[in-house]
Amino acid sequence: MIQTQSGAVHGIQAVKKITILGVTFPVLGYEDTLKIFQEWVLADIPHQVCIANVHTVVSCRADAELRHITNNSMATMDGLPLVWYAKYVNNVDATRVCGPDLMLKCLDVGQARGWKHYFLGGRNEVLEELVFRTRQQFPRAELVGHYSPPFRPLSPEEDQVLVDRINQSGADFLWVGLGAPKQEKWIAAHLDRIKVPVQLGVGAAFDFHSGYIRRAPIWMQRSGLEWVYRVIKDKRLVKRYLTTNPRFLMCFVVDLVWVRLFKINR
DSSP states (O other), rough: OOOOOOOOTTTTTOOOOEEEEEEEEEEHHHHHHHHHHHHHHHOOOEEEEEOOOHHHHHHHHHHHHHHHHHSEEEEEEEEHHHOOOOOSSOOOOOOOOOOOHHHHHHHHHHHHOOOEEEEEEEEHHHHHHHHHHHHHOOOTTEEEEEOOOOOSSSOHHHHHHHHHHHHHHHSSEEEEEEEHHHHHHHHHHHTTTOOOOOEEEEETTHHHHHHHOOOHHHHHHHOOHHHHHHHHGGGGGHHHHHHHHHHHHHHHHHHHHHHHHHOOOO
């Protein structure tokens, strides 16, 4: 289904939107996304970005809270199957905007724009290596803080200290690597208290960019097989992909049949 009505997120009201299994996506590429981020930084108003893949979209069908958060944020298509769905079911040419690549582009472009970045999540050794490598690759990037939370819920006092620390850093971008859907729910729960214009959950991006986990070869990324590589490298992901990928595929085929054979928009 194609939507053209105004969106709730500043900067994307006039952008064409499509819905994939109940999740609404603005049709944006990297360049347009960066332009919107620049608007948000200049306006200095907090926004949430949900980097949504097949797992996220399928999870939203059963998780009303996650669905509400995603549809009230700016969602990007992190996964070629979503791009394929947009093309063959919605008849819209969309572009993959994935978390790890978007993070690198923001760090790069932000060097000339003075964007300030804060990293939250992951093990301390991962964060330290991430900061080291980022400063090597993007020497003019402004990294204003990082924090590795403990593997337990923070007390209200600890949570407030973290909120104050992030706010005092003056960050324009808050990169959260807590894993989905924890990171999306954490950002949403703190969005009214953390005064950072662009807040994104980027999953495994910290592990990739720190070198602790090797990312799939480019040819696998471009062919929609990155998930296969991740399963091979991390057996803990087997259950996740075997429960969500078949369900997405089934919905994809059903919706495709409705659109192609019966000419009924889904």
